[in-house]
Amino acid sequence: MASISILRSLENLISASVDIIEERVQIPDLDSAYHESVVPDNGLSDPAVADAISCIVAATAQLVATIRPAHLTLISTAMMIHVPSALRTATDLHVAEVLRDAGPQGLHVRKIAALCRTSSGKLARILRLLASEHIFREVSPDVFANNRISSLLDTKKSVDRFAQSKWDGGVGIAAFVSYTGGHTLKFTSYLAETMRDPSFAYSEDHIKAPFNYTLKTDLPFWQWLDLPENEVERRKFGLAMTCAPKTSFEWGLLPKNSVVVDVGGGVGMATLPVARAFPDLRIIIQDRPKFVEDARKLWKEELPIAVSSGHVAFQVHDFFEPQPIQAADVYLMRWIMHDWNDPLCISILKRLRDAAGPGTKLLIVDALMSHACRDPFAYDIAGAAKPLPPKPLLANFGHARVGEYLFDLQMLVTVNGQERTIRQFSDILQVAGWEIEEVKSAAATQAHLIATPAVV
Ligand SMILES: C[S@@+](CC[C@H](N)C(=O)[O-])C[C@H]1O[C@@H](n2cnc3c(N)ncnc32)[C@H](O)[C@@H]1O
Numbered sequence: 001m002a003s004i005s006i007l008r009s010l011e012n013l014i015s016a017s018v019d020i021i022e023e024r025v026q027i028p029d030l031d032s033a034y035h036e037s038v039v040p041d042n043g044l045s046d047p048a049v050a051d052a053i054s055c056i057v058a059a060t061a062q063l064v065a066t067i068r069p070a071h072l073t074l075i076s077t078a079m080m081i082h083v084p085s086a087l088r089t090a091t092d093l094h095v096a097e098v099l100r101d102a103g104p105q106g107l108h109v110r111k112i113a114a115l116c117r118t119s120s121g122k123l124a125r126i127l128r129l130l131a132s133e134h135i136f137r138e139v140s141p142d143v144f145a146n147n148r149i150s151s152l153l154d155t156k157k158s159v160d161r162f163a164q165s166k167w168d169g170g171v172g173i174a175a176f177v178s179y180t181g182g183h184t185l186k187f188t189s190y191l192a193e194t195m196r197d198p199s200f201a202y203s204e205d206h207i208k209a210p211f212n213y214t215l216k217t218d219l220p221f222w223q224w225l226d227l228p229e230n231e232v233e234r235r236k237f238g239l240a241m242t243c244a245p246k247t248s249f250e251w252g253l254l255p256k257n258s259v260v261v262d263v264g265g266g267v268g269m270a271t272l273p274v275a276r277a278f279p280d281l282r283i284i285i286q287d288r289p290k291f292v293e294d295a296r297k298l299w300k301e302e303l304p305i306a307v308s309s310g311h312v313a314f315q316v317h318d319f320f321e322p323q324p325i326q327a328a329d330v331y332l333m334r335w336i337m338h339d340w341n342d343p344l345c346i347s348i349l350k351r352l353r354d355a356a357g358p359g360t361k362l363l364i365v366d367a368l369m370s371h372a373c374r375d376p377f378a379y380d381i382a383g384a385a386k387p388l389p390p391k392p393l394l395a396n397f398g399h400a401r402v403g404e405y406l407f408d409l410q411m412l413v414t415v416n417g418q419e420r421t422i423r424q425f426s427d428i429l430q431v432a433g434w435e436i437e438e439v440k441s442a443a444a445t446q447a448h449l450i451a452t453p454a455v456v
Pocket of ligand 1: 222241263264265266267268269270286287288291317318319320333334335336339
């Protein structure tokens with residue numbers, strides 16, 4: 001297809017998608033504050049709207065790639081590293097909280113800088129870069145306000161409280177932004193060096209990640225997080241898990257008092273919304289000692305009734321050791337498999353298979369990878385095939401699904417881990433004695449693989 005007809009097809013796709021959205025929902029202004037009850041922030045339950053949004057995101061990115069001079073795309077992509085860095089800086093300086101009370105008219109950067117205790121000249125440049133990427137808004141020269149995106153960084157705490165800690169309690173996406181724009185950015189900057197060093201490039205060992213190369217340590221990432229000097233990073237990491245959408249498993253179909261074990265559950269960010277919505281379930285959060293300690297504190301603050309009623313319990317457990325909770329109704333593992341190489345995943349899965357009863361379900365929540373081109377593989381697992389987008393979009397929905405590939409590299413640089421395709425999952429599960437029954441939300445950043453014990 002000639003470029004001009006590609007541009008026209010993309011333009012038509014965008015226009016048709018806007019029509020679908022206009023028919024079904026009202027889209028809030030980008031300048032108003034974030035509210036989780038409005039579309040698109042909470043409108044993705046309507047599949048037609050979700051698809052239309054994906055088409056717009058994919059098509060606009062493809063339009064830009066097609067029409068922008070190639071050298072400008074390369075130069076601006078290379079320099080995009082400054083965006084996560086600026087975003088983390090604004091987050092750690094509490095700019096969104098400082099701007100909360102200023103409302104839509106905003107605050108002069110001199111006042112923002114005074115409250116954030118930093119240089120106004122440099123802060124203005126940082127905020128202007130972000131405003132150009134539609135995060136914050138420059139209302140008039142040097143006057144900045146929150147917009148729908150930046151206001152999501154607001155932890156709702158008073159700035160005075162930050163003397164104690166910003167990273168206590170449910171601080172949401174700010175923790176993810178601060179963690180990723182800090183440590184992950186450092187680790188990924190050494191990716192090229194590790195790919196040229198054979199002892200790293202060809203290794204599947206979890207202590208051969210760019211993280212280890214960057215910090216010159218042989219400690220596994222999880223042990224490094226346990227060090228006293230990394231306490232703040234560990235808390236941020238635990239809270240960063242809030243950034244995920246809720247699990248879409250049908251928890252409501254489980255009988256009262258069903259036992260759900262959140263294996264490697266961190267501070268319990270996957271099961272906290274489940275416990276809120278289904279208080280009759282019995283949830284056990286297992287993790288390493290420090291995360292269990294953090295989880296206990298967080299749940300006491302966030303959902304004390306679950307703690308006092310005993311509907312949630314916390315257990316120190318190494319998932320390479322025999323599973324202490326036998327025949328649970330559900331073993332949930334969200335964002336665990338992607339941390340480990342195949343042999344170690346198989347060890348974890350075998351421990352759960354040994355403990356499983358005939359009715360046990362294993363729920364794995366992770367991204368499900370696909371190629372960026374069409375894939376002739378015949379999917380014989382229910383729900384595993386991802387819907388194909390309209391042409392001329394890339395077969396994997398391009399920029400609309402880039403999150404999966406970003407997470408994949410996040411795993412590579414931190415723990416030498418990886419996201420997997422359905423074939424890769426199917427292989428390791430089979431070796432460990434599990435059979436995939438169904439896949440839900442295959443195309444989402446968090447696909448759900450539901451497996452049952454294989455009959456031997
Ligand atoms: C990416 S986080 C996911 C946390 C949680 N599942 C969630 O989705 O919020 C991985 C978790 O695995 C835990 N972990 C690492 N090694 C472990 C082990 N050997 N036994 C139990 N948990 C472990 C980490 O402490 C961390 O909380």
